[in-house]
Amino acid sequence: MPLVEKPQLLFNQSSLPTDRETFIKKEECYFTVMLCGSSGTGKTTFCNNLFSSLVKSPKSVDNFSKVHKQKEVHIEKTKAIIKEDDFRLNLTVLDTVGFGDFINNKDCWDVITDYLDDQHEKYLLHDQQSLRLQRKDSRVHLCLYFIKPVPYGMLPLDVVAMNKLSKHVNVIPVIAKADSLTKPELDSLKGKINKILQAQNITLFFPSAIYSADEIAKDLSQACPFAIVASKEAVNDENEGKIGRKYPWGTSEIENEDHCDFSKLKNLIINNHMLELIQSTEKVIYERYRQEQLINRKNGIPKLKKAHYERLNEEKARIQKKVEEKSVELENTFKEREEKLAVVRDDLNNELAEYHDKVRILETQLDALRNYKGKNQKK
Amino acid sequence: MPLVEKPQLLFNQSSLPTDRETFIKKEECYFTVMLCGSSGTGKTTFCNNLFSSLVKSPKSVDNFSKVHKQKEVHIEKTKAIIKEDDFRLNLTVLDTVGFGDFINNKDCWDVITDYLDDQHEKYLLHDQQSLRLQRKDSRVHLCLYFIKPVPYGMLPLDVVAMNKLSKHVNVIPVIAKADSLTKPELDSLKGKINKILQAQNITLFFPSAIYSADEIAKDLSQACPFAIVASKEAVNDENEGKIGRKYPWGTSEIENEDHCDFSKLKNLIINNHMLELIQSTEKVIYERYRQEQLINRKNGIPKLKKAHYERLNEEKARIQKKVEEKSVELENTFKEREEKLAVVRDDLNNELAEYHDKVRILETQLDALRNYKGKNQKK
Incomplete structure (x- = not known):
């Protein structure tokens, strides 16, 4: 000085x-x-x-x-x-x-x-x-x-x-x-x-x-x-x-x-x-x-000072980027889950069809048996 | 001049x-x-x-x-x-x-x-x-x-x-x-x-x-x-x-x-x-x-001249924005579809359960009839 x-x-x-x-x-x-x-x-x-x-x-x-x-x-x-x-x-x-x-x-x-x-x-x-x-x-x-x-x-x-x-x-x-x-x-x-x-x-x-x-x-x-x-x-x-x-x-x-x-x-x-x-x-x-x-x-x-604003803005941009990445990730997850669900749905449908067949077979068997029972009772 | x-x-x-x-x-x-x-x-x-x-x-x-x-x-x-x-x-x-x-x-x-x-x-x-x-x-x-x-x-x-x-x-x-x-x-x-x-x-x-x-x-x-x-x-x-x-x-x-x-x-x-x-x-x-x-x-x-580059960049930004909007829209669609699928899956499950019950009832009926048939044949 x-x-x-x-x-x-x-x-x-x-x-x-x-x-x-x-x-x-x-x-x-x-x-x-x-x-x-x-x-x-x-x-x-x-x-x-x-x-x-x-x-x-x-x-x-x-x-x-x-x-x-x-x-x-x-x-x-x-x-x-x-x-x-x-x-x-x-x-x-x-x-x-x-x-x-x-x-x-x-x-x-x-x-x-x-x-x-x-x-x-x-x-x-x-x-x-x-x-x-x-x-x-x-x-x-x-x-x-x-x-x-x-x-x-x-x-x-x-x-x-x-x-x-x-x-x-x-x-x-x-x-x-x-x-x-x-x-x-x-x-x-x-x-x-x-x-x-x-x-x-x-x-x-x-x-x-x-x-x-x-x-x-x-x-x-x-x-x-x-x-x-x-x-x-x-x-x-x-x-x-x-x-x-x-x-x-x-x-x-x-x-x-x-x-x-x-x-x-x-x-x-x-x-x-x-x-x-x-x-x-x-x-x-x-x-x-x-x-x-x-x-x-x-x-x-x-x-807040301008410098802080800038830091906040940077953080905002960072978060926004993260959100975007997350949304892409989510979208992919949704797609996967949808695909899985579709498989489940198809499986269920198949199972249902099988049960349908089974029920149909059982019903015919039942009908046959009922007929047999009816005939027997008449005897 | x-x-x-x-x-x-x-x-x-x-x-x-x-x-x-x-x-x-x-x-x-x-x-x-x-x-x-x-x-x-x-x-x-x-x-x-x-x-x-x-x-x-x-x-x-x-x-x-x-x-x-x-x-x-x-x-x-x-x-x-x-x-x-x-x-x-x-x-x-x-x-x-x-x-x-x-x-x-x-x-x-x-x-x-x-x-x-x-x-x-x-x-x-x-x-x-x-x-x-x-x-x-x-x-x-x-x-x-x-x-x-x-x-x-x-x-x-x-x-x-x-x-x-x-x-x-x-x-x-x-x-x-x-x-x-x-x-x-x-x-x-x-x-x-x-x-x-x-x-x-x-x-x-x-x-x-x-x-x-x-x-x-x-x-x-x-x-x-x-x-x-x-x-x-x-x-x-x-x-x-x-x-x-x-x-x-x-x-x-x-x-x-x-x-x-x-x-x-x-x-x-x-x-x-x-x-x-x-x-x-x-x-x-x-x-x-x-x-x-x-x-x-x-x-x-x-x-290309710089001015064109800028125009291209602007267009790029516009497209990017569009893509982002689209991705949000898609995400929503996916969610809706997933929800619908879940409902379908639940319906199918319910239906399946009903069939299960039906099959179970039919099978017991069938068993009862078979027993009846067996007894009758022994007679």
């Missing part, structure tokens, strides 16, 4: 309400951010840029091909403690490795929503105990959804996944690798994404005016979805010390507001709205989960 | 072997290029850049969402005639709309390989006719596969699709939107892609040394996969008249060899190797198809 001391300009606590300041400073703060998007959208680099330190080390190529061999999305957890004066931030960064990278990405968001629900469930179980001290909050407070810079807007996967995720976590959409879009393209793309989000009724996290000045909120609303550029390296030359990407035709700086919205997003997450993200998770999302669970669950058993 | 007169510097025919020059000039030339890759990789723009004219008009956003509603890849054909002096080039551009855009992209390459085979089949059928004049060549001579600029190399879809396609057409891989990669990233990506292509044994089109100077071939071999930048617009300012993309931090020019490999690729396709692409399609790919077909097909019937 890397211990990062005094990163530059990390917490501008003056913007937090003053009565909470002392309280917050004393208490440890847990903050979990999830980065969701396909490989190569710059999630890891962005995360390091956001916390101004090497929170997550970049993946090697070998690791990448290993991920693709697994054929399933998995969640990678990185923890770091960030210290500033008395304040300790327990930071967890979750990476959705393999998301959207496969040929078939059907239901690839299930692993993620299951994970999100699991954290709520853990918290809920703790909530129901008599001794509730020292519970650790592993719930996810923010999901940054990385949209690839496709000029047409969002792909079906993005629309469906964002819709599902927004029901389990605060989602903020970001346009990854925005340095591949020109200014007019970026503006047009933002418009299209907002139109799609509105049309699909996807509710995203949005900072309320309570904690932020109206102007800031307006500025943020205009910037959303945030176009970001991420970079591992400080650029030398003229733009000394600044972090950016150096192309043959120029250098894009990540903190330059003319180049991208990174600074705005960083301000939103780190300086102005971290507390609001935590509270929104507690008061809106967790409450919704808790309510739904307590209303719906029977005898305190949590609802 | 747009008629484009004298595009700038289109055919540098001096590089074609001189004995073919007059011949080529007289004959109409058919050239079909397929652009394969997901939406937003800049296929349409690249195509217009390549032929220095508006061959294909950009798709509207409405059209795009319509495509995604169809949930299947389809091939969009655009035709253009390009004239330079006496030379007429009948150009066909095929766009694979929807390729790789869906949540589940399994088998999305089948539509494309089926299309490619269909063209070979058409040509083959014509080849077998007695009158073979004036056949039009609709075969695809080149497929440019657009790889998204992911720093990790290629996604599983790219690897599988390129492997499949390379068996049906000349494939040249290009790195789309290369202006989102810095120079070191691009070099590293090219290395990774070449490594993957080699490891997966994917054979791509490569210009032979026969038609090109050794140096050119070497230069091309180093550049492959070609990093391209596509742009709709001419850039003003300092880079007057040049086509490129204008960012806040600089302008990338598509024909600048420091910025991308567009010029090299254009030279390869248009100036130096178009004839070789056509001949390689005729002599390698079509011959392979023809041979395979003539050896394998029975009674001249072409092999």
Whole structure:
């Protein structure tokens, strides 16, 4: 767990309400951010840029091909403690490795929503105990959804996944690798994404005016979805010390507001709205989960997860197969028994015919004897 | 069909072997290029850049969402005639709309390989006719596969699709939107892609040394996969008249060899190797198809296509369902018949028992009579 001391300009606590300041400073703060998007959208680099330190080390190529061999999305957890004066931030960064990278990405968001629900469930179980001290909050407070810079807007996967995720976590959409879009393209793309989000009724996290000045909120609303550029390296030359990407035709700086919205997003997450993200998770999302669970669950058993459904479906298929085999077997047994019965019936019929004959013979004998008796009596 | 007169510097025919020059000039030339890759990789723009004219008009956003509603890849054909002096080039551009855009992209390459085979089949059928004049060549001579600029190399879809396609057409891989990669990233990506292509044994089109100077071939071999930048617009300012993309931090020019490999690729396709692409399609790919077909097909019937397989599978499932229903019905019939047989058996048994009784009674009567007869005879 890397211990990062005094990163530059990390917490501008003056913007937090003053009565909470002392309280917050004393208490440890847990903050979990999830980065969701396909490989190569710059999630890891962005995360390091956001916390101004090497929170997550970049993946090697070998690791990448290993991920693709697994054929399933998995969640990678990185923890770091960030210290500033008395304040300790327990930071967890979750990476959705393999998301959207496969040929078939059907239901690839299930692993993620299951994970999100699991954290709520853990918290809920703790909530129901008599001794509730020292519970650790592993719930996810923010999901940054990385949209690839496709000029047409969002792909079906993005629309469906964002819709599902927004029901389990605060989602903020970001346009990854925005340095591949020109200014007019970026503006047009933002418009299209907002139109799609509105049309699909996807509710995203949005900072309320309570904690932020109206102007800031307006500025943020205009910037959303945030176009970001991420970079591992400080650029030398003229733009000394600044972090950016150096192309043959120029250098894009990540903190330059003319180049991208990174600074705005960083301000939103780190300086102005971290507390609001935590509270929104507690008061809106967790409450919704808790309510739904307590209303719906029977005898305190949590609802089934997708993975369980699949296992049940597999079992169902197995049973169905068994039933089919059994029915074939039964059919054969029936046939055999029918054949046997037919033999029995024929035997019985034969026996009956024999008895018939026997009876006929006996009756003729009887008749003959009766005749004899009649004649004798007459004598 | 747009008629484009004298595009700038289109055919540098001096590089074609001189004995073919007059011949080529007289004959109409058919050239079909397929652009394969997901939406937003800049296929349409690249195509217009390549032929220095508006061959294909950009798709509207409405059209795009319509495509995604169809949930299947389809091939969009655009035709253009390009004239330079006496030379007429009948150009066909095929766009694979929807390729790789869906949540589940399994088998999305089948539509494309089926299309490619269909063209070979058409040509083959014509080849077998007695009158073979004036056949039009609709075969695809080149497929440019657009790889998204992911720093990790290629996604599983790219690897599988390129492997499949390379068996049906000349494939040249290009790195789309290369202006989102810095120079070191691009070099590293090219290395990774070449490594993957080699490891997966994917054979791509490569210009032979026969038609090109050794140096050119070497230069091309180093550049492959070609990093391209596509742009709709001419850039003003300092880079007057040049086509490129204008960012806040600089302008990338598509024909600048420091910025991308567009010029090299254009030279390869248009100036130096178009004839070789056509001949390689005729002599390698079509011959392979023809041979395979003539050896394998029975009674001249072409092999089944994937779509047919699916239809057959559906039918199979339907029949299986029918069989299952029938087996349940049969089972019921068997049960009924067994029950009926049991009744018959019981009736027969009862009848038999009655006869038994009757026989027993008759026998006692008979015995009584016999005794009577015996006594009488003694008298």
